[in-house]
Amino acid sequence: MSLLEIRNLSVRFGAADAVPVVDGLDLRLEAGEVLALVGESGSGKSMSMLALMGLVDAPGRVTADALRFADHDLLTLKGRARRRVIGKDIAMVFQDPLSALNPSYRVGFQIEEVLRQHLGLKGQAARRRAIELLERVEIPAAARRLDAYPHQLSGGMAQRVAIAMAIAGEPRLLIADEPTTALDVTIQAQILALLLDLQRERDMALLLISHDLAVVAETAHSVAVMYAGQVVEQGRLPALFDAPAHPYSEALLAAIPQPGQTRLHSLPGVVPGCFDRPAGCLLAPRCPYVQPHCQQRPALTASRLGAVRCFFPLHQEAR
Incomplete structure (x- = not known):
């Protein structure tokens, strides 16, 4: 059994027939695996994981055929039983740490609160463990930092x-949502190296949300590419980046800056919104390979490297 199984996950806001922000997401993640979820801003990456964590509030509605973690059914898990899983076995590092941390409480209190809730540690035992955690994430003068407020810290x-x-x-599964977006380049490398060290040290599954394909290529074992709320391609790395099957994956890779390049490649057009969503393939209005058959909606089907949502996938001759 996979550590995490998501089947046909959808997230909608507003009316029951509203266009889904996340549209039929299927994902599997094994213990110890690093999976990257990539795509443009607004493609549904973060919303998918917020739905998994139970952080989509009304008027948002989350539906799925299956939402399983280990032997837990997250669709039916409620109250105290759910809190024993979410925040402990499944944890999330959010995109903006200064928004995720409570500005009214010291750092030490916030870490110790997690230790009290999930491990039952109190008093000096919790404080000692908090210091150990800060030292493990390479914060200097860790004991002194426990008394700092979030605004007193750098990004x-x-x-x-x-x-x-x-x-x-x-946790057995750590979700990192664009963990380096607001940081300078040198700090980005340090944070990514830290996450991978922790993943290997604890044999955690790591789900990395990113739009930086260069980072993904260096860190992940497999990748799921999202476009307009749908997964359009899944596969192992580096094979998928070497020969992408979906035109959108190809366009993302072509947009990576190369040495000596004077002009970046771009995909014309914009991601479809609520009121201009094509009836057929969602990429069709922007796709350089579009054909009449693309007026129908493709399903995610098996490909040479994994799965692809395209009637005419690229690079399939090597199958």
Whole structure:
């Protein structure tokens, strides 16, 4: 059994027939695997994981055929039983650490709260463990930092605190949502190296949400490419990046800056919104390979490297 199984996950806001923000997402993640979820901003990456965590509030509605973690059915898990899983076995590092941390409480209190809730540690035992966690995420003068407020930390330091909180409950699955977006390049590399060290050290599954394909190529074992709320391609790395089957994956890879390049490649047009969503393939209005058959909606089907949502996938001659 996979550690995480998501089948036909959809998220809608507003009326029952509203266009889904996440549209029929299928994902599987094994223990110890690093899976990257990539795509443009607004493609549904973060919303998918917020739905998994139970953080989509009304008027949002989450539906799925299956939402399973280990032996837990997250669709039926409620109350205290759910809190024993979410935040402990499944933890999330959010995109903006200064928004994720509570500005009214000291860093130490916030880490110790996780330790109290999920591990039952109190008093000096919780404080000692909080110091150990800050030292593990490479924060200098860790004991002194426990008494700091979030606004007194740099962006990189705040992200390390957020990671310390996420791993405090010793999770089996860590979700990292664009964990380096607001950081400078040198700090980005340090944070990514830290996440991968923690993943290997604890044999955690790591689900990395990113739009930086260069980062994904260096860190992930497999990738799921999202467009307009749908997964359009899934497969193992580096094979998928070497020969993408979906035109959108090809366009994302072509947009990566190359040495000596004077002009970046771009995909013309825009991602479809609520009121201009094509009846057929969602990429068809922007796709350079569009054909009349693309007026129908393709399903996600098996491909040479995994799965692809395209009637005319690329690079299939090597199958």
